[in-house]
Amino acid sequence: xxxxxxxxxxxxxNLYMMQFLLEKSGFTILSTMDGxxxxxxxxxxxxxxxxxxxxxxxxxxxxxxxxLKRHHELAEVPIIAVTSYAMVGDRERxxxxxxxxxxxxxINPETFVSEICKYFPPGWDAEGKL
Amino acid sequence: xxxxxxHLPFKHFFLNTFLCLFFCTGTASAIAQxxxxxxxxxxxxxxxxxxxxxxxxxxxxLLNDISRRExxxxxxxxxxxxxxxxxxxxxxxxxxxxxxYSAKRAQIYTFPKVPALSSWFQVYAPRGHHIHSILxxxxxxxxxxxxxxxxxxxxxxxxxxxxxxxxxxxDDYKSMFSxxxxxxxxxxxxxxxxxxMNGRKYGLEDTAVVFEPSDLYxxxxxxDPKHLLPTIDxxxxxxxxxxxxxxxxxxxxxxxxxxxxxxxxxxxxGGGVGAGxxxxxxxxxxxxxxxxxxxxxxxxxxNQEMEERIRxxxxxxxxxxxxxxxxxxxxxxxxxxxxxxxxxxCNQKTMEMTGYKxxxxxxxxxxxxxxxxxxxxxxxxxxxxxxxxxxxxRRSQQVTRKDGTVFWARLSLRAFDENKPxxxxxxILEDISEERRAAETLRRAMEKxxxxxxxxxxxLATMSHELRTPLNSIIGFTGILVQGLAGPLNEEQSKQLQxxxxxxxxxxxxxxxxxxxxxxxxxxxxxxxxxxDLNPTLTxxxxxxxxxxxxxGLTLEFQVKPQLGSICADKRRxxxxxxxxxxxxxxxxxxxxxxxxxxxxxxxxxLSIRDTGIGMEKKELKEVFQxxxxxxxxxxxxxxxxxxxxAICQRLAAQMGGVITVASTLGQGSxxxxxxxxxxxxxxxxxxxx
Numbered sequence: 001x002x003x004x005x006x007x008x009x010x011x012x013x014n015l016y017m018m019q020f021l022l023e024k025s026g027f028t029i030l031s032t033m034d035g036x037x038x039x040x041x042x043x044x045x046x047x048x049x050x051x052x053x054x055x056x057x058x059x060x061x062x063x064x065x066x067x068l069k070r071h072h073e074l075a076e077v078p079i080i081a082v083t084s085y086a087m088v089g090d091r092e093r094x095x096x097x098x099x100x101x102x103x104x105x106x107i108n109p110e111t112f113v114s115e116i117c118k119y120f121p122p123g124w125d126a127e128g129k130l
Numbered sequence: 131x132x133x134x135x136x137h138l139p140f141k142h143f144f145l146n147t148f149l150c151l152f153f154c155t156g157t158a159s160a161i162a163q164x165x166x167x168x169x170x171x172x173x174x175x176x177x178x179x180x181x182x183x184x185x186x187x188x189x190x191x192l193l194n195d196i197s198r199r200e201x202x203x204x205x206x207x208x209x210x211x212x213x214x215x216x217x218x219x220x221x222x223x224x225x226x227x228x229x230x231y232s233a234k235r236a237q238i239y240t241f242p243k244v245p246a247l248s249s250w251f252q253v254y255a256p257r258g259h260h261i262h263s264i265l266x267x268x269x270x271x272x273x274x275x276x277x278x279x280x281x282x283x284x285x286x287x288x289x290x291x292x293x294x295x296x297x298x299x300x301d302d303y304k305s306m307f308s309x310x311x312x313x314x315x316x317x318x319x320x321x322x323x324x325x326x327m328n329g330r331k332y333g334l335e336d337t338a339v340v341f342e343p344s345d346l347y348x349x350x351x352x353x354d355p356k357h358l359l360p361t362i363d364x365x366x367x368x369x370x371x372x373x374x375x376x377x378x379x380x381x382x383x384x385x386x387x388x389x390x391x392x393x394x395x396x397x398x399x400g401g402g403v404g405a406g407x408x409x410x411x412x413x414x415x416x417x418x419x420x421x422x423x424x425x426x427x428x429x430x431x432x433n434q435e436m437e438e439r440i441r442x443x444x445x446x447x448x449x450x451x452x453x454x455x456x457x458x459x460x461x462x463x464x465x466x467x468x469x470x471x472x473x474x475x476c477n478q479k480t481m482e483m484t485g486y487k488x489x490x491x492x493x494x495x496x497x498x499x500x501x502x503x504x505x506x507x508x509x510x511x512x513x514x515x516x517x518x519x520x521x522x523x524r525r526s527q528q529v530t531r532k533d534g535t536v537f538w539a540r541l542s543l544r545a546f547d548e549n550k551p552x553x554x555x556x557x558i559l560e561d562i563s564e565e566r567r568a569a570e571t572l573r574r575a576m577e578k579x580x581x582x583x584x585x586x587x588x589x590l591a592t593m594s595h596e597l598r599t600p601l602n603s604i605i606g607f608t609g610i611l612v613q614g615l616a617g618p619l620n621e622e623q624s625k626q627l628q629x630x631x632x633x634x635x636x637x638x639x640x641x642x643x644x645x646x647x648x649x650x651x652x653x654x655x656x657x658x659x660x661x662x663d664l665n666p667t668l669t670x671x672x673x674x675x676x677x678x679x680x681x682x683g684l685t686l687e688f689q690v691k692p693q694l695g696s697i698c699a700d701k702r703r704x705x706x707x708x709x710x711x712x713x714x715x716x717x718x719x720x721x722x723x724x725x726x727x728x729x730x731x732x733x734x735x736x737l738s739i740r741d742t743g744i745g746m747e748k749k750e751l752k753e754v755f756q757x758x759x760x761x762x763x764x765x766x767x768x769x770x771x772x773x774x775x776x777a778i779c780q781r782l783a784a785q786m787g788g789v790i791t792v793a794s795t796l797g798q799g800s801x802x803x804x805x806x807x808x809x810x811x812x813x814x815x816x817x818x819x820x
Contacts, residue, residue: 013603017610024615055595084598092658106602106638109609 004030004045008038008052008064009082018051018082018107025113035059039067046073049119051103054083054094062097069098078119082107164203167358168223169193170214171206173302176327176384177228177247177346180208188323189227189246191380193348196365210301212277221351224358229349230279240352242359244366245345247323247381251280253339254325255317256310261337264291270316273298273306280319283342307332326385464559468543470552471496471510483539483561485532496557499529499541513543517551526562538566583652590648597641605634643774647757650781657700657785664694664728664735671705672726675712684716685723694730698809699786707779707790711739711802714775719743719799733808734788740801746794754792755780779804 005022009015010033019029030047032038035056042050050068054061061081068074081094084105091102101119103112173179178187185206197204207223217223219238230249231241253272255261264287274281276299288295298315300306303324310318311332318334325336350359369377458465464480466473473494481488500506516523523543528536542558545551608631610616612624619627649655672688679686697704708726715724722742729736746754757777776790783790788806 011599011603014599014606017603017606020610021615084595084602105598106605109606109613109615 002028003048004028006038006042006045006047006050007031008035008050008056009033010053010056014053014105014107017109018112021107021109021112022116033057035061035064039064042068042074042077043071047077049078049080049116050074051080051082051116054081054090061094061099065094065098076121080116080119164201165356166205167197167202167225167356168205168207170217170223170226171208172211172214173304174211174228174321174324175303177321177323187227188380188384189348191384192246192366192369192377193225193227193362195376196362199365200361211275212301215277218349218351221355224351224356226349228346230344230346232279232282235349238352239349240354240359241347241349242363242366244363244370245347246366247346248343249321249323249346250343251283251319251341252322252325253317253319253337254307254310254329254334255337257333257335259317259335259337261317261339264293264339264341266337267295267317267339268293269295271296271298271314273300273310273315273318275299275303275306275319276301279344280321280342284319287341303328307334310334323385464539464557464561466491466557466559468496468555468557480559483531483537483559484529490532499527514551517543517545517555518548520545520548529559537561537563586648587652587654590645590652594641594645598638601634601638601641605631605638608634643778646778647774647781650778650785655782655785657703657782659698660701661696661698662701663696664730665690665692667701667705668694668708668726668728668737671708671712674709675716678713678716679724682716682720684719684721686716687723687725689725689727691728691730694728694735695808697735697806699806700782703782703786704806707782707804708737708739710775710779711790711804715739715741715743715800715802722799734805735808736803736805738801738803740799742799745796745798745800746792747796751792751794755790 005027007015007018007022007029009018009031012033015031015033019031022029027048030041030045032041033056035052036058038050038052038056039059041047052061052064056064059067061083065079065081068077068079078100079098080101080103081099082103082105083090083094094102103115169185171178171180171185174187175181176187178185178189180186193204196202207217209217214223214226218226226239228246229235229239229241231245235241253261253267260266267288272284272295274284274297281297281299285297287293288297298309300309303318303320306315306318306320307328309315311334317337322340325334329335348359348362350356366377369375372378459478461477461479464483465477466480467475473491473496476488476491480486480491484491486494497503497506500509513523521544524540526538526540529539530536538561540560540562542560544556546554546556608627611619612627612631646655668688668690672686676686712724712726719741720743724742725738725740727738727740729738755776758773780790783804783806786806788804791803791805792800793803794800
């Protein structure tokens with residue numbers, strides 16, 4: 001079975017845009033709009049990667065990153081924050097909280113997918129295969 | 131000792147004049163060449179002696195009279211009797227008055243024919259003696275004048291009567307009498323003249339022992355070389371013949387004056403003392419009265435001056451007092467005089483402030499300034515300790531008025547004399563209600579402003595997210611469409627969607643600028659600090675703006691050496707500054723070129739962006755870094771922009787410890803230069819104000 005890519009994003013339009021671009025590139029997408037549910041989903045399916053927003057209802061991005069990092073099952077899963085750069089220090093803070101990477105909004109449709117792929121182990125494709 | 135012609139007593143004047151007329155004939159020649167006559171002078175009063183430093187006595191009177199009439203110049207040479215005898219023998223003097231004749235002396239000296247006086251020797255003894263005949267002198271201690279006739283005569287007498295007595299020889303009569311008086315000898319042998327004159331003075335009286343009558347002469351040196359004796363003989367003869375002559379007067383004078391009745395000593399002393407006291411007291415009284423009058427006048431004058439000065443000083447003091455009272459009463463603060471923590475005086479303002487009347491305040495304790503008795507007592511040590519050090523005690527507190535209302539007051543307390551602070555202190559009471567209200571208002575305004583600032587920051591953070599989220603959506607989907615990911619587009623659709631995309635990106639940059647400047651001005655912009663290579667960074671920046679330059683047909687030159695080294699700064703903000711400056715340069719240049727040059731120094735780098743654009747006027751250069759500034763020329767208006775770009779760049783550069791300068795010529799182009807230290811100091815506290 002093809003491993004899904006989990007997106008935790010509360011903004012429907014942003015979610016749709018990311019999902020559209022990633023699906024176009026052959027990724028299977030699982031999505032949730034709530035931080036707490038996102039962590040549960042991640043544990044239940046062990047996704048290919050996790051994209052998450054910082055501003056989230058229920059559990060914000062920092063808490064999500066910290067929660068995901070506590071589970072060694074997810075140790076090898078890239079956790080990538082996707083958020084607007086509001087304040088200097090956001091990037092450092094989210095990386096410190098446990099995120100593997102950081103992508104700034106607004107996303108550039110032309111480079112978005114390739115930026116995600118940078119966080120995959122070398123040789124992976126959209127299906128998570130070598 | 132030499133004496134010149136001596137004066138005669140005044141009372142002899144008339145007689146002398148008479149004698150002068152009488153003998154005038156024989157004297158005329160002598161006056162022309164005065165004959166100097168040296169006369170031996172010794173002490174044998176009243177015949178010859180020294181009185182008040184002048185020769186005196188019977189022999190002197192007579193000789194003076196003779197010499198005056200003869201025109202002699204007398205020189206008295208004093209010495210003892212024995213010395214005089216020697217001098218006369220050697221011819222050093224011409225005459226010795228009062229010498230008794232003896233055969234032996236006649237061989238050495240020359241005697242005149244006429245004796246001057248006749249005398250005898252007599253024994254004198256202290257009063258109450260029991261000497262009635264010469265036999266009574268047996269076993270007595272007897273004083274005689276050395277080498278005198280009486281000495282030899284008494285010796286002869288003593289031998290004749292076989293007396294066992296001790297002879298004491300002395301130099302002069304005076305010491306002889308005083309020594310007998312002191313009891314050093316029993317009796318003194320003297321001549322009758324000396325005894326008559328001086329016996330009583332020494333408490334001695336004459337005895338019945340009288341012997342050796344003798345004639346006394348003016349003896350001259352051997353053979354009388356100056357022929358004085360005949361002249362003396364002549365005068366003496368004449369004077370002796372005349373009962374009222376100077377001869378008798380002199381004898382009477384010198385023998386009676388000294389033996390005249392004498393007041394008893396105690397009476398004399400008493401009388402003298404009494405008279406002295408009387409005289410002294412009269413004199414003293416007069417002097418005292420004079421001095422009192424003088425002093426009284428002085429005092430009166432001083433008194434007048436003092437009164438005048440007191441009047442002036444009183445007037446001055448009255449003026450000063452009036453001035454001080456005016457200041458005191460018109461002061462805008464309460465002034466209170468205290469003694470031992472009790473009000474003794476206060477001004478009008480104190481009454482107005484406290485609502486108490488003057489009489490109510492006077493005598494009131496400062497207890498009213500304290501909330502409790504305990505606080506009042508506690509303050510005593512602290513406050514008065516400060517006053518005793520000469521300091522001013524200051525505090526702010528609430529004071530209760532008479533009607534019970536309360537106001538805030540500032541109290542300043544100081545002692546008049548720091549050594550005795552309780553004896554007197556002044557308290558200044560200021561109503562600071564208004565001040566405190568103003569401070570309170572200010573504090574609230576500050577709080578409000580801070581609250582507003584927090585709200586603003588919060589608003590900005592929210593806006594940052596809320597504005598960008600939909601914009602992200604617009605830009606993203608437009609991009610998807612333009613790329614044809616959602617399906618193929620015709621040419622017109624593609625063109626219009628690209629316009630949407632461009633406008634969206636511009637809107638995003640405007641929003642970012644507003645957020646940046648807001649954060650900078652609120653001091654909330656934080657910078658990161660990382661080391662990065664300059665060359666690849668500059669290449670990257672240039673690649674970002676190259677499409678714009680190419681679009682306008684401008685040459686973009688890159689005059690940068692290959693090894694610029696690294697810089698430690700906020701990389702993204704560094705890029706932001708350069709992109710902004712390059713975009714501006716391209717934006718305001720219609721033709722020509724934009725050149726990026728870099729000068730790398732050891733501690734700093736200088737990046738300059740030179741364009742061949744529209745340039746600026748001088749006055750505009752000052753304002754170019756102000757927020758919301760836009761070039762106002764007609765040409766410029768067609769350029770879009772928030773007017774914040776340069777303001778942000780300048781502030782970012784400053785926050786990194788650098789600066790942006792500009793040089794420009796209108797119509798020819800501008801050069802913006804960014805200077806940054808290689809090791810940027812991050813001054814987070816720095817606030818850049820517009």
